[in-house]
Amino acid sequence: MPVPKDYREVDTDNIQGSIWPRxxxxxxxxxxxxxxxxxxxxxxxxxxxxxxxxxxxxECEEHLTSVGEFKEACAYSRREMPENQREPFTAINVAFTHVGLLKVEHPDVEANFAMALKDDPDEYCRDRINEGLFEKGMFDDLVYEGADNPPALDPDFRAPPDNETKTGSERWKWRVDGVFIVAAHNARALRRKIAILEDAFNVGDVKGSMRIAFRRDGRVRPGADRGKEHFGYEDHISQPRIDGLDDPPEKGEPQACLPGYIFCGLNGDPNRRRGPKWAKEGSFLVFRQLDQKVPEFETFLEKKAWDPVEGIPGTNYKGPHGPAKLGAHLMGRWKSGTPVARAIDHDDPALAFDNKFDFRPKKSITRCPFAAHVRKMRPRADKKHDIGGEDDDSLEPLPEPGNDEAIDEGQREDASVILRRGITFGPELTDEEKSLKKTIEHRGMYFTCYQSGIRDGFNFLMTRWASNSSFPEYKTKTFPDGPGMDPFVNQRLRHDHPEGHISLYDGANKERTVKVDLGISPWVDQKGGEYFFTPSLRALREQFSTESLEEQSQSQSPTEDLPPAQLLDKIKQLEQEKQALEKAVGYAGLIRLDFLTRLNDADLRKLKHQVRDALERLASDVNWEHWREIIEEFNGKYGFDLLYDSTGLFEGISWSDWKYIHSSTQYSGYHRTVAYRNRLGQWCNNSKQGGTGEDGSGNGLLWLTFIVQLHDVLQAYKPEIH
Incomplete structure (x- = not known):
């Protein structure tokens, strides 16, 4: 379990949940x-x-803990989960590009920067993020510094023709301003959440403040493939643990990384002193679309394992399981998640998700290939030169942390670590594709990751490690060819880039590898993406948002500053509103209304939105235990007071009474009507005459009646606040 909240180095109430825990x-x-x-x-x-x-x-941590899935890389969190067994949970996060942050920054930033430039023309804006790759975006970064091929990129992530001739802000105008990430437990809940979000920004309306430029829809794979990408390998294993936030790694696992490698402004952030204060506990988000060609990948494995002419020389990948072994060696893990470093020739499901290895002995070519994906992306001992020698065949366990300061220092992670997120997209492999051995349907992965700096994180991994045939260094038994490129995410996307290969053991010669050509991205098409920054909630509130004009006007004339005569009029108005409310509540009498007079307008507006959202959820998926928690939270925060009978229990009443309540209110709103009709029918099927407070149906109707009634009350109370 993670570090107790009071002792954390990261304020998890302030960070967006897609960064941590996920x-x-x-x-x-x-x-x-x-x-x-x-x-x-x-x-x-x-x-x-x-x-x-x-x-x-x-919020994410509490939900994941409640369903037993806080630990991501384990069989329980990857188990098949039918839709009707999922606990409801929806989420929204937001991130901005460089151009987007410029649009929503505080109005004073530009003026203050202009004044600073007058004093020092070389000054940089200390209220803005100064990260060069973030400013230029993924297209300019990976086309001009890397090897992305513009014609091969998705049009949504490709700059218009002749854009390279433009300078300054004109060069970035084609890019999006930001991205909202919306997640849910089922497709229906996702659609509702998106509708709520778009409605909040009046999307498609003349008053709209944004438009959706394009969207990408993903979902986890069904059934037993939950957690796997389309090639069939377990994803999101071996995530870095964050010091002062996650529980410590187990013996033999990589050490925890400093929080500043993921979150800006914290211990370990290389740009901590240079970045703006508001960037603290934010993180850079990378989005990259990876199209996967599953039949072509499987054909490659079979040809290289079995073909007498084009196959890999030697015996290492021969036999009926040769293609599966070759695929595992390219990935660095078997499809079960078992690391090749601990199970070289055969899968061992008992080691699925295991993370206790470090690739020693570092020069041996008979174990995990040097350019296997998991080794390229997290080289462990390959980059920790303090651990033995290159030819050290000893697999003696490392000393416990704290026993040897020099080894501890050499074991620490560096700023290249990233937190990987993302999701798969597209349908499962069809029978036609299997028969033709050719990709027809569009599928793949929306890869996302978080880091405190793109240069040290994603860019470094892609350009310095994945696409560098000489990394990891000092592997003399592979020369002159070198270890090779990452078989899955190398950037060999065009013919003028060095040809991709991987060096593998042939099963006989332990002193020299054989070279296997990879070609030009034969089974992964990298379609481009974008760089974003994910601010903390505090930064979103203080730096990038503002009160509405209505709220500003209200805050400038508080009730307590009114002259005596106006104050008396205000009291009279409140009394009249209360009387009107009491007339509006005519059918169950569950709510005492005096709590409303204790709410300021901002709290009242928030309450109205929360009740509306709750009612929309009640119209579909319901878990009464979850609803009881919601009501109790409302009660604790706003001071609701439910009326009970003399025994302390709410007693359900007869079907005819409930039917009358429904009939008398069925025209008050779509979600309200659907919620009442659905739950009323559900209750009647379980209990024809009535339910008591000790019965689940009776309790359910208590909460249902409360929410429906509160919804109607809030519609009548201060309708100008909505």
Missing amino acids: LPKFYETYLFFKITNKERFRQDLRGILDRGLITTGT
Whole structure:
């Protein structure tokens, strides 16, 4: 379990949950947007913050813990989960590109920067993020510094023709301003959540503050393949643990990384002193679309294992399981998640998700290939030169942390670590594709990751490690060819880039590898993406959003500052509103209304949004235990007071009474009507005459009646606040 909340180095109430621990999800949509009205967007963003729609790390942690899935890389968290057994959970996170942050930043930033430039023309804006790759974006980074081929990229992530001739802000205008990440437990809940979000920003309306430029829809694979990518390998294994946040690694696992490698402004962040203060506990988000060609990958494995002419020389990949072994050696793990470093020739499901290895002996070519994907992306002992020599065949366990300061120092992670997120997309492999051995349907992975710096994180991994045939270094038994490129994410996307290969053991010669050509991305098409920054909730509120004009006006004339005569009028108005409310509540009498007079307008607005959202959820998926928690939370926060009978229990009443209540209110709103009709029918099927407070149906109707009634009360009370 993670570090207790009071002792954490990261405020999980302040971070967005997609960074840590992760968004619980079965469905996930990325809404890439363009801001159409800067000031209105800032106001709308404040609105969703006030409604609690941006999901925090704490909220994700609590849900994952409650369903027993806080630990991501384990069989329980990857188990098959039918839709009707999933606990409801929806989430929204937001991130901005460089151009997007410029649009939503505080209005004073530009003016202050202009004044600073007058004093020092070489000054940089200390209220903005100064990360070169973030500013230029993925296209300019990986096309001009890397090897992305513009014609091969998705049009959504490709700059228009002749864009390279433009300078300054004109060069970035084609890019999106940001992305909303929306996650849910099923497709219906996802659609509702997206509708709530779009409604909050009036998308498609003349008053809209943004438009959706394009979207990407993903979902986890079905059944037993939950947690696997389309090639069939377990994903998101061996995530770095964060010091002062996650529980310590077990003996033999990589050491925890400093929090500043993932979160800006914290211990370990290389740019901690240079970045703006508001960037603290934010993180850079990388989005990259990877299209996967599953039949072509499987054909490659079979040909290289079995073909007498084009196959790999030697005996290492011969036999009926040769293709599976070759695939595992390219990935560095078997499809079960078992590391090749601990199970070289055969899968061992008992070691699935194991993380206790470090690739020693480092020069041996008979074990995990040097350029296997998991070794390229996290080289462990290959980059820790303090652990033995290159030819050290000793696999003696490392000393316990704290016993040898020099070894501890050499074991520590560096700033190249990233937190991997993302989700698969597209259908399962069809019978036609299997028969033709050719990809027809569009499928793959939306890869995302978080880090405190793109240069030290994603860019470094892609350009310096994955696409570098000489990394890891000092592997003399592979020369002159070198270890090779990462078989899955190398950037060999065009003919003028060095040809990709991987060096493998042939099963006989332990002193020299054989070279296996990879070609030009034969089974993974890298379609481009974008760089974003994910601010903390505090930064979203204080730096990138603002109160609406209505709220500003209200805050400038508080009730306590009114002259005596106006104050008396205000009291009279409140009394009249209370009387009107009492008339509006005519059918169950469960709510005492005096708590409303204790709410300021901001709290009242937030309550109205929360009740509306709750009613929308009640219209579909219901777990009464979960609903009881929601009501109790409302009660603790707003001071609700439910009326009970003399025994302390709420007693259900007869079917005819409930039917009358439903009939008398069925025209008050779609979600309200559907919620009442659905749950009423559910209750009647379970209990024809009535339910008591000790019965699940009776309790359910108590909470249902409370929410429906509160919804109606809030519609009548201060309708100008909505």
